[in-house]
Amino acid sequence: MHSGKECVAMLLAGGEGKRLGILTRDKAKPALPFGGKYRIIDFTLSNCTNSGIDTVGVLTQYEPLILNSHLGNGSPWDLDRRKGGISLLPPFVRKKGGKWFKGTADAVYQNMNFLEQYNPSYVLIISGDHIYKMDYSMLLEYHQSKDADLTIAVIEVPWEEASRFGILDKNETGRITEFQEKPDIPKNNLASMGVYIFNFDMMKQFLFKDQNNIKSSNDFGKDVLPLMLKSNCRMFAYPFHGYWKDVGTTESLWQANIDLLENNPNLDLYEQHWPIYTVSTNQPPHYLGPEAKVEQSMISDGCTVFGEINHSILFPGVTVGHKTIVKDSIIMSNVIIGSGVKVEKAIIAENSSVGNNSRICRLDNVTEDIIVIREYSIIPHDSIINSTYTFKEIILRTGGKLK
Amino acid sequence: MHSGKECVAMLLAGGEGKRLGILTRDKAKPALPFGGKYRIIDFTLSNCTNSGIDTVGVLTQYEPLILNSHLGNGSPWDLDRRKGGISLLPPFVRKKGGKWFKGTADAVYQNMNFLEQYNPSYVLIISGDHIYKMDYSMLLEYHQSKDADLTIAVIEVPWEEASRFGILDKNETGRITEFQEKPDIPKNNLASMGVYIFNFDMMKQFLFKDQNNIKSSNDFGKDVLPLMLKSNCRMFAYPFHGYWKDVGTTESLWQANIDLLENNPNLDLYEQHWPIYTVSTNQPPHYLGPEAKVEQSMISDGCTVFGEINHSILFPGVTVGHKTIVKDSIIMSNVIIGSGVKVEKAIIAENSSVGNNSRICRLDNVTEDIIVIREYSIIPHDSIINSTYTFKEIILRTGGKLK
């Protein structure tokens, strides 16, 4: 209103997602496909839309091309605004050159001009790596009611995973009394979700201080938050109880997708009051052929299925041939699977094709690994694949075998 | 349609405009105010809109902040599209760092991914530095009718200025037979306007060749065009006869503005079929007070004038006090001029204020220089200014004098 926006979001979307291997070779982690038609970043963007936040700066860095074209003018999220909307904020090149952001706090600091332009009262910091549904307007209300300088959304995590997170302690009013980034021996299991609301003035003050400290890694969790706590800022914890997932590995990406096939999954994509928006594919409804058999699965627009789909997810535009069996697998957009194929416990990335009578499944049933086929792979007829397929484009003679 | 766009424009908007001095200290030349309410880049962008080109990549580099916020989501130019529209293309930072584009051809080459995504048949290269009205669809038709690989829009320039331009010669069919970038002794006065239409395939081929030449400065005029001519490409010249201006210096910026005050100026902003679009200021109509006197001038929305305006241009939101005289001057947006002031042959840049009873004019009437007041200047009451005012923000005691 008036001269400024009440709350502007800064969405950190530069994550490499190294442990996701070949799936993040050509795209940042927030651009990873998820849930039958979405990309991971759709969840945080839809949270913004559904929470009434209409100004989002997206900080990109690692492999931003797919992300850029996915975000476009922001219209799927109703973020095609005249004032505000989505702004892509890649690292900036000055005459003398440019470099990547040092840490999360540096990324925001480097874009202070962007924030100043809106002069918000509050800044919401979120990460495009996480899958969850959260009403940030409730978080903001909590922040205001506590008269806080900074509010951190927190969630209880399993004790054994606690050392992967920023762990904090609070008193009975919710005020944070302790904060440790990735402690070796966590004192409790209350973890920061990496979702912060700052008073803009306070944030500026501490980002400047942090930049002046040449020893700092300029990271919110490692540097800025501990500094603020030491300076006796009013920091509060906002407890969150819903589904929240940081899919760090191929296994957890597979599991989080497959979990959606439960009858009442923890993450409910079908809630009318909290839709998840994404880019439209403009494809017709999906078609199941006369001999198709589909059970415990999710199928998207533009798919054509003649075979059998069991406990699997098909993204838009997938074709599955006659007498093919797809089981416990995630098939991403526009994959073409021929006839007589067997796919089991695999992730086949976008735009790949699998020739007739191929087998993509573990030979032994002992290992728990997921087979991953990289995007744009071309798998010839009669191939047998039982390990991760990393070639971008390959043409083997028919009957070739990859180990 | 189908899979690609017919023609995509690449708009070079990274120009520093060094000879424009303090006016381009904080913004790229295409962002310079012009014509009472526009910025220079509005002319090329409006040309695109009026020519039916709906996909424009804007290559920014030098001081892009004002340009970025001016372009916004592209809606003033009807370029807020789902597919296409305006895309800002700053130099890109990879993990190992980033640097500025080497030359104009390098700038386009570095954004080949952007072009590939639309896979256009033709690429239009234009510069955001120039003021002109041109129907690019006619240029494209000419290009197609000649079955050309490259068409260059050309204009006759005064002989004495010819060595500032790319000068070319053509045969009676329009085919280009010679091309020299900024020749010391020009053979004729037919100059390239820096407006090119390439067949995309041909452009790719020659940009790759040019990149492989380590001695190249990767510039269209200096390197790519001569190389194509040498390779016997079908290059044609499209003659343009209207108004075309590259305002290189403070003097020429002033003159080009003042020229608009003629009864029938060469550049007609009032033509209904070729509107120039810009960002709306959302200001009320302008108001002329009971004792105001306005002659041979242009006044924009949001101005309030109590004094006398003679042969001058007022941008939006300017206030001019009682008994003040503004003559032969350009007053940019939101400037506040107090009472009893005299301003003559000056450019006062955005958001400056001039205190009561100040004088901004040459003492001698011999020199032809323009007095330039930098944006956000604060000029105290009773100041006398007769040279270029370069301080960003200064508070002098009342009655101070700047030489």
Next chain:
Amino acid sequence: MRDVMGVININIRDDVLDELTFSRCISSVHFGGHYRLIDFILSSMVNSGIQHAAVFTLQKYRSLVDHLGTGKEWDLNLNSKDEGLSVLHPNLFHSLKYFQGDLQNFYSNMDFFKRSRQKNVLIAGSNMVCNLDFRELVDFHRRSKADITFLYRENDPLLDVSLWRRRLVIGEDGRILSLEPSEKGVDSKQVLLEIFVMSKTLLIDLVENCVINGTGDLLHDGIIKNSNSLKLFAFPAKGYLGVINSPALYYKHSMNLLNPSIRKELFSQPGLIYTKDKDLPPTKYMRSAEVTGSLLASGCSIEGRVENSILFRETRVEKGAYIKDSIILPKCQIAEGAQIEHAIIGKGVSISMRKEIKGRKDNLSVIADRTIM
């Protein structure tokens, strides 16, 4: 304000503005040099943080729909995700010959109200010249736990109080203590405005509980008739306010804009007034121009004399023409030597050489759109 939906209502017949509403509804009447009336209430809503505005149309709404476009000038996306701008068309099964009150308009859009996410509605007429901050009103409404809270105005000589014919008594806490009918018009110094806030549930109840016979309006038949069973409160309106329901008031509030302090109050506080941008160059003054005490929009070309007047966009005033105390709507041609005084000149009018159009202050000359004289 996210849970408040702004509703711009049609609460009076278009024909109160005579020629000005001949080819457009009252919401889209030109005002103030480059605005339409609806811009003021719609900008007020947007500036107050309302993110969902619904605009009723009824008759002659083509220019209104065209003006609103996709809503982007107000940063409201038409038909966006449960927010932005919604245009509510009337139900065409009903007869549209005469305006029969707004209840049928609400009733035929009940689905829309039920479906929308907001919990409260702020309903306002479309004929208000204002720049109001509704946040205080909504805060007050919440704190007072009212069923309905009205804005009211104190001691405003320009308000036409006859509309209400009610005797208003407001208690110290803002509660409306009495709202008795009064045959002779109202002698109270406080006048309720047709701007009020209530919960969406109450709105739905009021509309559905009225006997729907195609006539009647929300204010009189829905609220006032039930005023004994409702907790009604009133909150004072601040800032400049004009309610335009006659050509005389249209002229009066227009000419008020020539007062710098009123202009400042109306156009900048608490936010800007947004309108559709017509992409026009600045107005150009030629050597012979003589313009004083006037408000001029963009794209005009002035060679003549203009005094104490308002010129909308793209008007051409030739040498020797003289315009005084008048309002000239867009795209007029005023030829050499023409004289215009105390007049409202419609859109696209051509006044030929040496023609004289002279009204009086108490009897304005109003020329219909596109007239050639």
Next chain:
Amino acid sequence: MRDVMGVININIRDDVLDELTFSRCISSVHFGGHYRLIDFILSSMVNSGIQHAAVFTLQKYRSLVDHLGTGKEWDLNLNSKDEGLSVLHPNLFHSLKYFQGDLQNFYSNMDFFKRSRQKNVLIAGSNMVCNLDFRELVDFHRRSKADITFLYRENDPLLDVSLWRRRLVIGEDGRILSLEPSEKGVDSKQVLLEIFVMSKTLLIDLVENCVINGTGDLLHDGIIKNSNSLKLFAFPAKGYLGVINSPALYYKHSMNLLNPSIRKELFSQPGLIYTKDKDLPPTKYMRSAEVTGSLLASGCSIEGRVENSILFRETRVEKGAYIKDSIILPKCQIAEGAQIEHAIIGKGVSISMRKEIKGRKDNLSVIADRTIM
């Protein structure tokens, strides 16, 4: 194609589709799992490079206006700078009780046509299932220097030729040699479609020269009556084409989509068919689902059996329910054990447990929107 304006016309009465058009106009009838009829002709225009499409509304257009929104799904900005999407509302001064031909619709929007930048108009009905490339038609029209060029169709058994009642003879160069009335319907194997191109000047002439009495239509009263003085040409239409003017044809063309080659032809060549995105998750199949030979849109939840059918979005099919040879419009609930055969089930219908709805192939069972059975 920049100088061609696409015009989507209303050329038949809505009631030809019975229950399907009870609460919406024919342009916005659901078709093909997640489209509305207008999507096909509008996408054809956009895919052919037309940058300005004008859509007429007449009655019951609320769902149409809502569907078109800001036009962004077709990459046409509503009310944009002389291009994009224009919605042309009827003149409300006229009576709207009955559809009296399209001439009055054109006539009351003459200003719009005169003002627009394009030099030619391509006029098409809104009830066509197609994915046409109009570039060849426009090229042919230009080369043949025709006044008006129609698309025509040869040997198409699904086209209802009775509409024309004309005997058509086309010369080798494509010129229409004869268009004589024929009382008993048409025995010609060539049928003109209500898709034609002409210059805007000719359109304006034709409309303005017709006696405007509030009735009559452009095709019969404007063009055919003047066919002796006009150079009429015809150009063959390629690709799948359905003209929907009866419930039987609606069903026939719907079920044709279960044929993979027709689907491929219609949905991908020469461009995609665009529609409003409803932001729904994929359809979920439970353990007991048995679905074969069917087309399903997003957001459904399937536990039962579906055979040779089309399901629109957000329908829930419970365990043991059985749907065969049917079309289920959006948001239906089909409870346990219900049996549906040869039926068209309207939007938002609830079918209770073990209910049987069985039509026959030649006598479909059509259930109106929002019915609870």
